[in-house]
Amino acid sequence: MPAPILLVILLLAAAPPDLAAAETPAATNGRVLIGVLSHRGDAHSGSTWQPTADYLTAQVPGFRFDVVPLDFAAVGSAVATGSVDFVLVNPAIYVALEQDQGISRIATLRTGSGEHARNLFGGVIFTRADRDDLERLADLAGTHFMAVDPTSLGGFEMAQAELLRHGIDLTEDLRSLVFGGIHDAVVLAVRDGTVDAGTVRTEVLEQMAAAGVVALDELKVLGARDTPGFTPLHSTPLYPEWPFSKLADTPMDLAQAVAIALLRMPADDAAARAGGYAGWTVPLDYQPVHEMLRELKRAPYDEEAPFTLADAVARYWLAVVIGTLALVTMALLTSRVLRLNQRLSRANTRLERRHQLILDSVAEGIYGVDLNARTTFVNKAMERMTGWRADELIGNETHEILHHTRADGEPHPREECPVCATFGDDEFRFVDDDIVWRRDGGSFPVEYSATPIRDEQGQTLGTVVVCRDITERREAAERFRRQEAEQAHVTRLSTLGEMASGIAHELNQPLTAITTNARACVRMIGAGRADTETCKEVMNKIAEQAERAGEVIRHIRRFVRKEAPEMAPVAVADMFETVLVLMRQDARRAGVALHRQIGFGADTVMAQRTQIEQVLLNLVRNAVEAMVDQPRERRVLLLARRNGEAVEIRVVDTGPGLGKGSPEHLFEPFVTTKPQGLGVGLSISHGIIEAHGGRLRVDSTPGIGATFFFSLLYVDKHRGVTPSTVSLQSDGHETDHAGEHA
Numbered sequence: 001m002p003a004p005i006l007l008v009i010l011l012l013a014a015a016p017p018d019l020a021a022a023e024t025p026a027a028t029n030g031r032v033l034i035g036v037l038s039h040r041g042d043a044h045s046g047s048t049w050q051p052t053a054d055y056l057t058a059q060v061p062g063f064r065f066d067v068v069p070l071d072f073a074a075v076g077s078a079v080a081t082g083s084v085d086f087v088l089v090n091p092a093i094y095v096a097l098e099q100d101q102g103i104s105r106i107a108t109l110r111t112g113s114g115e116h117a118r119n120l121f122g123g124v125i126f127t128r129a130d131r132d133d134l135e136r137l138a139d140l141a142g143t144h145f146m147a148v149d150p151t152s153l154g155g156f157e158m159a160q161a162e163l164l165r166h167g168i169d170l171t172e173d174l175r176s177l178v179f180g181g182i183h184d185a186v187v188l189a190v191r192d193g194t195v196d197a198g199t200v201r202t203e204v205l206e207q208m209a210a211a212g213v214v215a216l217d218e219l220k221v222l223g224a225r226d227t228p229g230f231t232p233l234h235s236t237p238l239y240p241e242w243p244f245s246k247l248a249d250t251p252m253d254l255a256q257a258v259a260i261a262l263l264r265m266p267a268d269d270a271a272a273r274a275g276g277y278a279g280w281t282v283p284l285d286y287q288p289v290h291e292m293l294r295e296l297k298r299a300p301y302d303e304e305a306p307f308t309l310a311d312a313v314a315r316y317w318l319a320v321v322i323g324t325l326a327l328v329t330m331a332l333l334t335s336r337v338l339r340l341n342q343r344l345s346r347a348n349t350r351l352e353r354r355h356q357l358i359l360d361s362v363a364e365g366i367y368g369v370d371l372n373a374r375t376t377f378v379n380k381a382m383e384r385m386t387g388w389r390a391d392e393l394i395g396n397e398t399h400e401i402l403h404h405t406r407a408d409g410e411p412h413p414r415e416e417c418p419v420c421a422t423f424g425d426d427e428f429r430f431v432d433d434d435i436v437w438r439r440d441g442g443s444f445p446v447e448y449s450a451t452p453i454r455d456e457q458g459q460t461l462g463t464v465v466v467c468r469d470i471t472e473r474r475e476a477a478e479r480f481r482r483q484e485a486e487q488a489h490v491t492r493l494s495t496l497g498e499m500a501s502g503i504a505h506e507l508n509q510p511l512t513a514i515t516t517n518a519r520a521c522v523r524m525i526g527a528g529r530a531d532t533e534t535c536k537e538v539m540n541k542i543a544e545q546a547e548r549a550g551e552v553i554r555h556i557r558r559f560v561r562k563e564a565p566e567m568a569p570v571a572v573a574d575m576f577e578t579v580l581v582l583m584r585q586d587a588r589r590a591g592v593a594l595h596r597q598i599g600f601g602a603d604t605v606m607a608q609r610t611q612i613e614q615v616l617l618n619l620v621r622n623a624v625e626a627m628v629d630q631p632r633e634r635r636v637l638l639l640a641r642r643n644g645e646a647v648e649i650r651v652v653d654t655g656p657g658l659g660k661g662s663p664e665h666l667f668e669p670f671v672t673t674k675p676q677g678l679g680v681g682l683s684i685s686h687g688i689i690e691a692h693g694g695r696l697r698v699d700s701t702p703g704i705g706a707t708f709f710f711s712l713l714y715v716d717k718h719r720g721v722t723p724s725t726v727s728l729q730s731d732g733h734e735t736d737h738a739g740e741h742a
Helices: 003-014 019-023 042-059 074-081 091-101 153-165 183-191 204-210 252-263 270-275 287-296 309-315 317-361 380-386 398-402 418-425 471-498 500-527 532-560 572-590 609-626 663-667 681-691
Strands: 030-037 063-070 086-088 104-111 123-128 144-147 176-179 197-201 219-221 243-246 277-281 365-370 375-378 429-437 443-454 460-469 568-571 593-598 604-607 635-643 646-653 697-701 705-716
Touching (some): 030 042, 030 074, 042 063, 042 252, 074 091, 091 104, 091 153, 091 243, 091 287, 123 183, 123 204, 153 197, 153 287, 183 204, 183 219, 197 204, 252 277, 270 277, 365 418, 380 429, 380 460, 398 429, 418 429, 418 460, 568 572, 568 609, 572 593, 572 609, 604 609, 609 635
Parallel strands (some): 030 063, 144 176
Antiparallel strands (some): 086 243, 104 243, 104 277, 123 219, 365 375, 365 460, 429 443, 443 460, 697 705
């Protein structure tokens, strides 16, 4: 790093926040003048640079800063007479004034804005776009050419040096060479055809086009260059931007305060916006300007007299003293910065260790990935979960190691990975069911969240993933499911036990008929009164009663056995028939009429048959028991009707209803309205319906009746399960009891 740059950085690092105020001499209020090269006219210079002077007035207490526009010819005399304290001129003029008047640079201008800010500029050689005879720099020989001023670096000297390299001497090979005094005059002269071609500094064409003065498509650049990182039009090599310089007699403490204020100016400060620049940087090395002026033999290299060491000391004694002091100061500041850097390094190490300890203390697996999907960090929990060490994961593609295959063994493309998609679209994601592969080739179920990582500017750097192993949760859920199935099975057995007398009577009737008919047939045969037709008729009656008893037994056996949990297409009529058979006798005894009604298209559903039969039986039993002491009509209706892509099943009764209050608490465990009830029937029924993707709901009107209803997935008998995605949640429509009970 060059010494001037390091010196200014060290000064800024070591200076306290109020350095500018502390270093400014405690003098009476004074006026400080800044001479600015007026290369685009006095009015333009005043409006462009006075906001910068106002900024310095605010930053350096005790002084008022004003801008003095100077044309090319007035700069030298203003510095020689000391009529200004600081100057802002092009680098060529600065180099000459540094040699002759002992001025010294304290900051360098940055132009552009944002990511395009730069501290270099060049020259643009251009002509009208319709000049087909001018395509190369060599074509300029014998033309009328205009520049800004003989001392303008970007507006003449850069172009002069570049054309010399192409064999054209601007002082000898042109038909005419004129100077416009300001850049705008040169651009307008070329545009209007007053001259054949001209040269100005970079960005002038773009600024005049932005102001609507010219159109860029009216002009074309000759010898255009393409320099990486530099977007403005240019035809010459690039040189350091304008320096902000102090005169030899300007106090050092004032110059230091001004330098610090300029370097601290934000790139988007109002003064920078008014000046069309992006702040200031430390003084650059202007050796390239020296070399170009030496090539052109321009001041201060227009004399061949030798320059001795004595001449250097005599001319630059003040700079030697200042340089020595600067070196001593730099050595002291360097020592301090090194100590501060060591402290900062130790603090950073402690923070990194603390960060890693926090990560390792978390039970969930945590890892990060960058924009290339490569792992950036891993905590201990992730190592334990996957079996991969951190050094095996960091720097490698996480998806290819941990997430390469789905649970069924199918490949998992990276473009479909939620972790990679998170840093792609900058959106948070939560995945509740996925798998991660271990080092040993096995996998385990996980849920995880993927959150974008952003820097201070809000740019996404990657994704941080928090991963949780849900193996135990799945096993617990499976155990709970099995326990629920066992509980439902026990409840079915208990229900049949409570219905034993009714079921026994339902079996006794056909058995009694079988016995009576068989004995009657035996007696007729013994008495010799039996013929073939009579015996055939009696045997048919016996067979019918036996089939009736067998049907009851089949319903009971299927109802009490343990069935596989898989769902399959089930006929609604078969489920209704089972419930009616099992409840027939209890309903008769209670004086309750059982009816069923199946609407068009509601004949087949996707369900686990035994579980839905258990729900229907429980709801019908509750309805029958609720109407035992009711004097008016007692009726229960099993209703199935098509509702979009689902079948809604309702159990409607004409009982007293559920009374006041919300009926939703009925589905909670151990809540019952029956004196001898345990309160588990409706809770189990509610769980069964939820497992089928629906919800058991109730609608009740006191004195009219209650309706329990739920929905199941509709099945097309010809095509199987409907292909569309449907919600099996009940739609919650109100029940018109008067219509359903009519």
